[in-house]
Amino acid sequence: MKTLIKKRKKLCCENGNLNLETIGYEKYPHIISNLKGIRKKRFNFWTVKNDIFLFSIAIVDVDYTGKGILFFYDRVRKEYFEEVIEVPFAKNFKLSEFVYGNSSMKKGEYQISNEYIRNNAILKADTKKFKVDIEVKYPENVESLNLIVPWNNKKFHFTSKQNCLPAMGRINIEGRIYSFHIKNTLASFDYGRGIWPYKTFWNWASFSGFKDGEKFGINLGYGWTKGSGVNENCVFYDNKMYKLNDEVEFIYDKLDKEVIIKSSEVDIVFKTEYIREEKTNVVVLKSNLKQAIGSFSGIIKFKNKEIEFKDIFGIIEEHKARW
Structure with a gap:
């Protein structure tokens, strides 16, 4: 897998096919996601968490439909809140072609937005249940995983995985206020733009936390x-991104119990505390997404380091789709 040249490149050629010069990965986002045609998949998925609360906010556009998604879990009180706003054909959705561009969705009086002001990302929502105002700060020269997945020249995906970003702010859920303080709160961002194969399956795991005073995810x-020919496996440590070479295996019976993640570099056990399920069935689009919220413990090896960790709060997904 090659590392990309650090200058902006367009994801697609004029005919909509993959620009082969973009294949590979880099530590800073420079791709312009100029997707063309139909069956595009575009999403911004943010997670903000401390040791007690986990909050996610997403804007998703899959051409046939669009969704604004918000959910919040309190692991002490075992309370969960969710709101999903669905919009046919993603009307009034605006998703940026560049990672650090502004994105938004609107349906009537409901609004969700991700905006960038200097080195900060501002996450806002005003819906029936949620009032959100969160600021995510980008440390200087912070690294991320920016990856092109090339199934073929007509089916491909660009993703930017950004973890361990300091955050602060507050969320009002039906009159109850939850505050996030920058000393113990970290955000992660999953930016995706692509044209996918019709049938898709994935497992995904992500966390941001602290290990011996350093940010670790x-x-x-x-x-x-x-x-x-590529994978999205990596470690974030002290504002650096370290690419992992091997494929990982997710071993489990049901996602609502225990998940083991293994490779020559990874030996992790995930214990589920809460599981949410989201289903979509719109003629040509059928999707079943399960997201487990819980804790990760285990060992990761990278760059002559071996880190053992325990009880870091995060998310695992299982997604099956025809889209």
């Missing part, structure tokens, strides 16, 4: 990159 995936 992972991004691990299985399934959706199969046959492409």
Whole structure:
């Protein structure tokens, strides 16, 4: 897998096919996601968490439909809140072609937005249940995983995985206020733009936390990159991104119990605390997404380091789709 030249490149050629010069990965986002045609998949998925609360906010456009998604879990009180706003054909959705561009969705009085002001990302929502105002700060020269997945020249995906970003702000859920303080709160961002195969399956795991005072996170995936020659597996440590070489295996019976993630570099156990399920069935689009919220413990090896960790809060996904 090659590392890309650090200058902006367009994801697509004029005919809509993959620009072969973009294949590979880099530590900073420079791709312009100029997708063309139909069956495009575009999403911004943010997670903001401390040791007690986990909040996710997403804007998703899959051409046939669009969704604004918000969910919040309190692991002490075992309370969960969710709101999903569905919009046919993603009307009034605006998703940026560049990672650090502004994105938004609107349906009537409901609004969700991700905006960038200097080195900060501002996450806002005003819906029936949620009032959100969160600021995510980007440390200077912070690294991320920016990856092109090339199934073929007509089916491909660009993803930017950004973990361990300091955040602060507050969320009002039906009159109850939850505050996030920058000393113990970290955000992660999953930016995706692509044109996918019709049938898709994936497992995905992500967390951001602290280990011995340093910011520490992972991004691990299985399934959706199969046959492409690349993987999305990496470690985030002290504002640096370290690419992992091997494929990982997700071993489990049901996602609502225990998941083991293994490779020569990874030995992790995930214990589920709460599981949410989201289903879509719109003629040509059928999707079943399960997201487990819980804790990660285990060992990761990278760059002559071996880190053992325990009880870091995060998310695992299982997604089956025809889209």
